[in-house]
Every structure is written in C-alpha cells, then in structure tokens.
Amino acid sequence: MKAPIVEIFSSFQGEGLWIGKRQIFVRFAGCNLNCNYCDTKDSQNVNNGILKSVEEVVKKIKELKTPDLHSISFTGGEPLLYFDFINEIISQIDFKIMIETNGTLPDFLSKINNLNCVSLDLKLPEHFNMDWNEEIFNNEVLSIKSLIANKKNFYCKIVVSPSTSLNTIKGLGEKIHKIFPNDKFFIVIQPESPIKQWKNKSHVFFKFSESLGEYFNVFVIPQTHKILNIE
Template sequence: MKAPIVEIFSSFQGEGLWIGKRQIFIRFAGCNLNCNYCDTKNSQNVNNGILKSVEEVVKKIKELETPDLHSISFTGGEPLLYFDFINEIISQTDFKIMIETNGTLPDSLSKINNLNCVSLDLKLPEHFNKDWNEEIFNNEILSIKSLIANKKNFYCKIVVSPSTSLATIKELGEKIHKIFPNDKFSIVLQPESPIKQWKNKSNAFFEFSESLGEYFNVFIIPQTHKILNIE
C-alpha cells in the first residue's frame, strides 16, 4: 500500500487547540477542494506527492521522534483521501493521532481508528472562487455528527479574513446551533495570514467571538508557526 506524500517533518503545531505541541506532520498530496486561501497549494495536486509505503513512513517517524514529541498530525491536502493508509500507520505506532481535515468526507472520517483529536474546517462561500455548494456544508455537518456520536475529541476551525462580514459568521453560527442545540463544542476562528493585514481591523475578532459565544466555546488563534517563522 502506498500514498502520495509531499513531506514528513517535525515541528510545533501552529494552529487550533493543540497549538504549541511538538508533532510529526505527514502531509499528503491531493485534495477534493480548492480553497482560495490555501497556504499549501503544492499539496492540492496529487502529482506533487512522492509515493511512499507505510513502512517508509513509519521508519521516518522513528527517525524524527524526539523526547518532547506529543503526537502525529495527518494533514494535506486532504488526508482522509487515504484513510486506509492512515489506519495502517496508526496500527504501527504508539503516538496520539490528530487529523486536520476539511470535513467533507464523513464516511472516511468515521473509518479512522484511535483518533485523539480532529481539526475540522468549516468552509465559507468566500473561501472559493466559484465552486462552493451546500453539499460542502452538509458533509461537514455529517462529520460533526459522527464525531459527537462516537465521542471523539474535536474542534471546528473557521478561517476568517479582513473582508469576512459579521453577518456571515453570525448566520453560520445560528445555522449550526439549530442542528446541534445541545452541543456546545469548540470553534477556533483563525485570522488569515499575514497578521499585518488585520491592522486597524482587529475589532472584528471581538465581534466574531461575541456572535458565536452564545452557542459555542470560541477561540481566536492565529497561525503561530508563521509568526515564529517555522514550518
């Protein structure tokens, strides 16, 4: 069994609720979406990956292991395109497992074994030049339902830009709350990088947080790995 891998490296998680944790990142090539803010464009095309076996990946994990290693993060691209491959790696390692996913492949997500954390994107129509559709949102909801039903640790992430309107965030929050009225899970609002573009616009963070805070646990977390100038 092989899968297209762009890179395998050790660094600190720069996003979300596991921020600052030392991880080994396994970045797959290939994605089923084409978000306009994507900061790993080279991972969208499956042809940019090098086919590697499970054994090769496990060997690299062992080579990169450090005393402070917290977990392994499968990212992309979209890692759930290769859920069978991921399960094989999980079966051969003893580390905590994180999946960073766009949330649009709920069936594949439900098949991943021994998950410790899922970072699940909630996409906005503005994240696409033209190909956003309601099916994207519906699949994200199915993924959340599956995670809740299986009692998996997860949080949702929304990338916001200076042009994102309060009305957009408020509408999304209310829409999700109607589906999950009894589940107050966490939502991370991630300001689009670079942070300097938010100069004189940081008041939006307070407005976004207040609009979602009625229903969810809200965090404002930028991409700290870019602030630290690390991969």
C-alpha cells in the same frame, strides 16, 4: 500500499487547540477542494507528492521522534483521501493521532481508528472561487455528527479574512446551532495569514467571538508557526 506524500517533518503545532505541541506532520498530496486561502497550494495536486509505503512513513516517524513529541498530525491536502493508508500507519505506531481535515468526507472520517483529536474546517462561501455548494456544508455537519456520536475530541476551525462579514459568521453560527442545539463544542476563529493585513482591523475578532459565544466555546487563534517563522 502507497500514498503520495509531500513531506514528513517535525515542528510545533501552530493552529487550534493543540497549539504549541511538538508534532510530527505527515502531509499528503491531493485534495477534493480548492480553497482560495490555502497556504499549502503544492499539496492540492496529487502529482506533487512522492509515493511512499507505510513502512517508509513509519520509519521516518520513528527517526523524527524527540523527547518532547506530543502527537502525529496527518494533514494535507486532504488526508482522509488516504484513510486506509493512515490506519495502517496507526496500527504500527504508539502515539497520539490528530487529523486535520476539511470535513467533507464523513464516511472516510468514521473509518479512522484511534483518533485523539480532529481539526475540522467549516468552510465559508468566500473560500471558493465558484458558486457555494451546500453539499460541502452538509458533509461537514455529517462529520460533526459522527464525531459527537463516537465521542471523539474535535474542534471546528473557521478561517476568516479582512473581508469576512459579521453577518456571515453570525449566520453560520446560528445555522449550526439549530442542528446541534445541545452541543456547545469548540470553534476556533483563525485569522488568515499574514497577520499584518489585519492592522487597524483586529477589532472584528471581538465581534466574531461574541456572535458565536452564545452557542459555542470560542477561541481566536492565528497561525502562530507563521509568526515564529517555522514550518
């Protein structure tokens, strides 16, 4: 069994609730979406990956292990396109497992074994250079339902740009709350990089957080690895 891999490397998690933790990142090539803010454009195209076997990936993970290693992050691209490959890797290692997913493949997400954390995107219409597709949102909802039903640790991530409106964030929060009225889960508001574009605009973070805070546990966290100039 082989899958297209862009890179395998060790660094610190720069996003979300495991921020600052030392991880080994396994980045897959290929994605079922084409988000305009994507900061790993090379990983969207499956042809940009090098086919590697499970054994090769496991060997590299073991070579990169450090005393401060916290977990393995499967990212992309969209890693869930290769859920069976990931399960084979998980069966051969003994580390905490994180998946960074766009959330649009709920059936594949439910097939991953021994997950410790899921970073799940909530896409906005402005994230695409095309008409908004309600199916994207519906699949994100199905993924969240699956994670809650299976008592998995997860958080949702919303990438915002300087042009993102308060009404967009507020509307999304209300829409999700109606579906999950009794689940006050974690939502990370992630300002789009580079941070310098937010000069004189960062006041909107407070409004975004306030608009979601009634229904969710909200964090505002930038891409800290970009600030530290690490991968």
